Amino acid sequence: MMLTKRVAVRVPRRVRWAGSMVTVDNPYTGETVAEVDEVDEPRMLAQIDDATSAHDAWATTRVSDRLQLLSRFVESFEARSDAFARQVSMQMGKPLSQAQGEMKTTVARAKTMMAFAEDALADYHLDDRDGIQRKIAREPIGPVLLLCPWNYPMLCAINSLVPAIAAGNSVLVKMSDRTPLCADAFAECFDAAGAPSGLVQAFHASHDRVAQAISHPAISFVNFTGSVEGGRAVYGTVAKRFIDVGLELGGKDAAYVCEDADLEQAVAGVVDGAFYNAGQSCCGVERVYVHESVYSEFIDRAKALTEEYVLGDPLNSLTTMGPVAQKRQPDFLRDQVEQARSLGAQIVIGGQPCTDASGKGRFFQPTLAVDCTHEMSLMVEESFGPVVGVMSVASDEQAVDFMNDSPYGLTASIWTTDNARANELAPKLDVGTVFQNRCDYLDPELPWSGRKASGKGVSLSHLAFNSFTRTKSYNLRRAK
Template sequence: MTETVKIKSPIDGSIYAERPLATDQQVNAAVERARAAQVAWAQTPIAERCRYALAFLDALVAMNDEIVVELAWQMGRPVRYGGEKGGVIERTRYMIDIAEKALVPVIASDPKPGFRRYVKREPLGVVMVIAPWNYPYLTAVNTIVPALIAGSAVILKHAAQTLLVGERFAKAFDQAGLPKGLFQNIVMNHAQTEKLLGSGRIDHVNFTGSVAGGRAIERAAAGTFMTLGLELGGKDPAYVLPDVKMDHAVANLVDGAFYNSGQCCCGIERIYVHEKVYDEFVDGFISLTKDYVVGSPLDQATTMGPMAQARFADLIREQKAEALRKGATAHIDMKVEGDKEGSPYLAPEVLTNVDHQMSVMREESFGPIVGIMKVRNDEEAIALMNDSPYGLTASIWTRDTDHAAAIGDRVETGTVFMNRCDYLDPALVWTGVKDTGKGAALSAIGYENLTRPKSYHLREAI
């Protein structure tokens, strides 16, 4: 009997879709097709590769009305938000626009008569993308498009919760006319994935997921010398200073904490507020949070859908209960139908009187809960922001750009925001420190991580 993967919808617990696992023979054949197709692709001009990428983007965007509903059924995001089209367009177009310049050979800066010396960016070969469910299009496109433009072939293994996303990518590339074998979507389990990574036939893997998952990827790849891109956990902080523009900070931080039911890689999970504006900020934050409407993501009135799985919601319930036992105060008394242990439906929560002895302030939540702490000064805020095993983004809320930059210099993070959060600028590299992982995506640096340097030292005949 063929083993299958089932998508259990968080909307009502029904099986939304079911797909068979690829056999080992099918996985092997896919790798062979990718390897064969990549040889000719590497010789294809960059401009032509970019034309395929634009055609893919047009095809994918044309499916968006169907995609939005599929996302609601697969992982619970409300249809009112329109899916991930805007970010996919922005990132894809940017990486296309900079491709020629980012991949141009680097000429040695000190010319020597009789020599030609330069460094080319060579494609890695076969790139594997292991994508998560929380932003299933955005996280995947970060690597898929630039890897193809750089001259590699791509194999996608998408999260079981969002299997249909991989099929949408495959359909869009087919409609774009991309040569066969260059992009393949494969349904695999963990054991098959680890076996493939350990085979030495994959040249680079990009994984977005948990810290435990990242360690499993490293173990599977050990000894193969493949390159790795790992975007793992996060516990992103915000620091609100006395000179903040209050209404702007409250609105953006509430959205940064609770958009997508808090299931954002760079979502705000802890907030430190200067004592001079603490009460005003907390009052505004609580008031705005109470405006959320939790319910079916298929309803246009819903602003917060269920979490992707009940076990994720139960973790939030556990963190809240522990914090309350240790003296925290909960502020959102929202009645949500079905909000009980074992259900993915969960009201947003704001906690005060929190400290770093509580898991909600140090361990990843990845859900609609946030703790707010009062601080006396920058020194205390910086120490608390750095008191975490993670480091993806940190946001600073002030009117003083120089001050924000100076604080940012001392925060252990991959990105420093000022007066915004929860956003990826494709012109800037997306990276992290500590347990958040390694590697880099987007920007010209993203192309460097998806290619290898090859030096040419050519001496004229004497």
Template sequence: MSKLLQTFSPIDGSLYVERPWATATEVAAALERAESARPVWKGTPLAERVAITRRAIAAFAAREEELARELCWMMGRPIRYAPGEIRGFAERAGYMADIAEEALADIHLPDKPGFTRLIRREPLGLALVIAPWNYPYLTAVNAVVPALLAGNCVLLKHSAQTPLCAERMVEAFAEAGLPSGVLQYLHLNHGDTERLIQAEPVRHVAFTGSVAGGAMVERAAAGRFISSGLELGGKDPAYVRADANLGHAVETAIDGAFFNSGQSCCGIERIYVHADLFDAFVEQAVALVGQYRLGRSDDPETTLGPLVRSEAAEFVRGQVREALGQGARAHLDAAAFPLDLPGSAYLAPQVLTGVHHGMRVMSEESFGPVVGIQKVHDDEEALALMNDSPYGLTAAIFSQDEASALALADRVEAGTVFLNRCDYLDPALAWTGVKHSGRGCTLSRVGFEHLTRPKSFHFKTSL
């Protein structure tokens, strides 16, 4: 393997970032610094941890334009949308800072004469956060900020596609006065990342990525009795009931399917529409997708950028070709999107009908700008299809009957079920998945429980 991490921009294939991989000596030094900082940070009053976090948020937000431009070039997000991730980082981090005092407060039990009893949330120690390229700031903030607020030290390892994101986060916290060694980044290849998981000081791993990557984390941590949080694959469904607001359902579900070129963990990848609305939904959906402008991410007029690399685009092309060979119908002409060329990272959006679960495009994660739309006749058929997946991150229902939607949502196998929206993360709610979409939880009050351990105090105060 090369001694250098190299990031090639999907915009034009140019070399955008080059960094040396961390050496074994540098990894050992980072672990030593974290171990030295750990008792100091644990003993830092929560109010001070919160204040440092708020200053870091401000320092980060002040660089919005620069950070958005870097994001655009590293992973291909259209520049018109890239600033939204910087603002989302500030929103999530700010919310976790807001609730930290309450979420981390001691649990005092009812009075018992002669005894003091309480449960305290203790930090785990050193958390390793492994973040992906598709939402590099939003996925990282979910674990980094609550881990720090809870009194943990953090090592941050970002994807080789977005290495500057790790550097910028550490810079913001350093500017805010975070003590040395509490938050560090390391540029690591896959083998060195696996070895780091096995390092004794690491007591928690927060990983966002593929199912195969999550399996690697579990193998590497086996026998160490450390905790892990895994956000893995998804094939998130949407169901449009007969009573849905059609215009709203089309606009929302299509945005959920094609934003970020479909490269979203909780993006909509399959849509089930009641027969009463099916034809109208497809007609309006195709018209809407046809308005997307595929182009360079640095062009402010672009609404659909390239995929992260050409191999990813070829994977989706293969799914579409296979589906067409199995009887699916494509509703958009790739020729209308001139940048879509064989071997290119630029991929035209596509809407497919005549699909079924025997097609990979309806069962295997696509992570690209394609969505299959399937006709259903009632809630039971839709529910069976929504749950017919090895994944379960989010699901969306479109309906004007909240009671019926809630009854249906209770039977959907997913970590989050939306009504009349999708592809959104509310930091007040637990972010979690089921089945192959992962385990554990980030954000909300519940998220703090996964970054701490309970310690009970049972004092007999009268003798």
């Protein structure tokens, strides 16, 4: 089923430009579900001009007026959420129930970020000194380019879209070529909400055209969510202009199951954290360190839970794991598993590309590899699929050393019933977020950041608004 044949970007002047085209296949059926025009240079320049004009007007509006628009946008998005969920499932393969969950979380996330706006953007007044009035103001940074991923396309975009608009900026939304229709969904909802022309635009562009847009003097901030390689490319282009950038990149997130952990809770949490969305999450669990005293029991319980996954049509309510989104991923995952096997790992379940019972889909079996070491790729290199490696450790110190032995630093989870132990271990972990007895979760009231190769900058919480504003200091000696 074709979701849409030729998708026109919502350019305010309603001009169609000739350009190349992106074709999106359904990871389950293999059928083409969308064909989307990419911008050529004139079209790109027109969109940036429109974004600049929209920004100049929007920057002068009151925060309260911006929030009213965002409220109407949320209403519009929520009314269309069932259709958007189906679009996401057909473009990247996640089960419809999980896509529907993403839509609900997107709405809730938007409302949470909106609630921060008034305080986060308010002037900060200092006490007068020597008759001089002093304050710190935050002003809109300028047109923003959002480069959004395919794994949680709506949710990742909303993390930046709401604070950017609330702060007084215009936004160009560039989605991954895997989920391009999501950019049009945002433009459609803002259009329905009565947004000024050019304020939020879908921007369908090749990598070269994106680099050209970043180099344009009007673009004032870029936020990229994606691979480390993509982040390096974006960062290199941004650096030439001395503008700021937010990078939300990969992870190799670790879990440590202590000997005193509630094993039922720990196994359920870790298995879900490893295999939800077919393991295609930057903060999904990809490696597990289990205290030697509970190692065997953990493996037995984890294997039993893994066996319960149902691979199938993402639109079928019985499906609990969909196909992997990218065509290259099954072979990459198989290579990781086979290399681990050759180095001594035991594959207790899974380990192969497959189809479902009807012969459809580019699936990879949910895979549990045990007796792993850090010589194995699947313990050090991001898998981004339903594969998790498990190691036995003898102590907290050994677990912490292994958890920190990574080029990534996004999240880590500690599974223990001893709160003091968790409090002692958490500061030793070189990551942006530490969990106790949970994992693979974003709390929008807390900042989200990565260390090392996992990223640069902060999203979520009241701190997210800092990225989309510039400070101005007022030092005013008033005339008498």
